Amino acid sequence: MSAIVAVRYLLTSGGFAFWTAKRHPGLYANRRQIAREIGWSLASALIYGLPAGIVAWGWRQHGWTRIYTDPHAYPLWWLPASILLYLLAHDAWFYWTHRAMHEPRLFSRIHAVHHASRPPTAWAAMSFHWSEALTGAIVIPALVFLIPIHVAALGIVLAIMTLMGVTNHMGWELFPRALVHGRAGEWLITATHHQRHHRDYRCNYGLYFRLWDRLCGTDKGLGGF
Template identity: 75%
Template sequence: VRPGYHARLGPQIRREIGWSLASAAIYGIPAGIVAWGWQTHGWTRIYTQWDAYPLWYLPVAVLLYLLAHDTWFYWTHRLMHRPKWFRKMHAVHHASRPPTAWAAMSFHPWEAITGAVAIPALVFLIPIHVAMLGTVLLI
């Protein structure tokens, strides 16, 4: 490691941690709403009975969620690389040079919102067993 390397990264890492904490809070809000709506009001399509749908549907739901999420991520990420959107939303993420482990979630709040809404929106549209939802989130 070059002399002074870690000292130069200190301010960058502090910025990344700050943006990452804000992003985590933004991701938590829709997740909390989903959990509350599911547990309290039954608003979502999340189910707990293994026999509510055919067993073959369990992995299909996971694949549907991953396909929908990755499609959403791909197109919103492409949009954020357009100059106007990049400056307003995505530059925070790319400001991490060299990238550190903290850069993974270092997002401007608007970018965090675009990432935070996909899975929570899907639970209102596509039925999924709670364990399979856990699998999606783990992946």
Template identity: 70%
Template sequence: MSDSLISAILAAALSAIAMTVIVGGRYVITSGLFAWITSRVRPGLYHGMGPQIGRELRWSLLSAAIYGIPAGIVAWGWQQRGWTRIYTDVDAYPLWWLPASLLVYLFLHDTWFYWTHRWMHRPKVFAAAHAVHHASRPPTAWAAMSFHPLEALTGAIVVPALVFLVPIHVAVLGAVLLVMTIMGITNHMGWEMFPRWLVHSPLGAWLITASHHQRHHEQYKCNYGLYFRFWDHLCATDRGLSAP
């Protein structure tokens, strides 16, 4: 094995480790922040849930590695080999592509999530993997990444795969990750933080918030989406809102 290949492998491994630390740290900080907000807005909501939160933390930190390793390798490939379609020059594509690419990424991620999520509710797959996530009854702000490794893997490959296929500015990619993080947490907090006028508006009928996702955790066979209710409406799996 040549020295250059060894150096490349070490660099990719270090990038994977660094990204795992970043993903884990992001999870602890953001979930911790929203758990703190919950303690102020809904005091006592998580009372007596210490053992469950402990399980959510352990599964989530394992998921952080599963998300961080491919992300780190892709980040190394982008910076050192130019493998991806991530770009830094705003003028490389028309300006309208900046917001459009954000919506494209969110829609494609949402589509992948909807169909893999429905697959995970097949009895054998549910028992083998997805039951870990549904063991959070009710979910808390710490449950957003509480996945069995198989489920974490299905989620971890989406964005790293898309950056090889769909051009995206690095800042917009950061926005995608921000939306993914915030919605993943807020949808599991057990209470609705978005204003009622939005949740019950015509726009809200197409967006997923805690009121919508809470019903999934209550009834299981409905409300499978991540960001949008498009696929739930189209496939007649939308069962409306709960009242968290």
């Protein structure tokens, strides 16, 4: 599973980095930074793979989880509802753990690894200290023991997690201006929103949604490139 996570990271981040080189030549000029991001990310992939492997083994061999394969085991409306519920739960976990890591002692010991990417690149999506990687690695595996989800819906959750992790760090905005500056952009996080976090640090802590930032007064709006 660690190898699968590592290959997924290399393909996804590598693909978006290649696209960036075509769209914005020279944007990723700091090769030492990129090498550091890849090194930390591959170490994080090892950590992410451990609980994922336990879940896969427990599901297949012992039926421990609430992952199901029959789409009719639950009402069909539960398929999209479970995806949204997983994303909301993950987003809440990420907001509070991420915000905690910006406290001075935790930041200097742990989260500074991620913020060493100035500006972040598509390779920085998993560039974490091992202890931060651990907090991110356990949340989805924990949810599958609590909330029923179809295996395909779980795949969608993981795909969204990967996509948002990469695109939020690209250093340029992938999504159209109408989305970013429209009604949807008031609640969804894209690179323009997360870029301000990397610039100003003590704001914009969310992963998918701006909900917790708005509720807690930490949403400082969109940044620029």
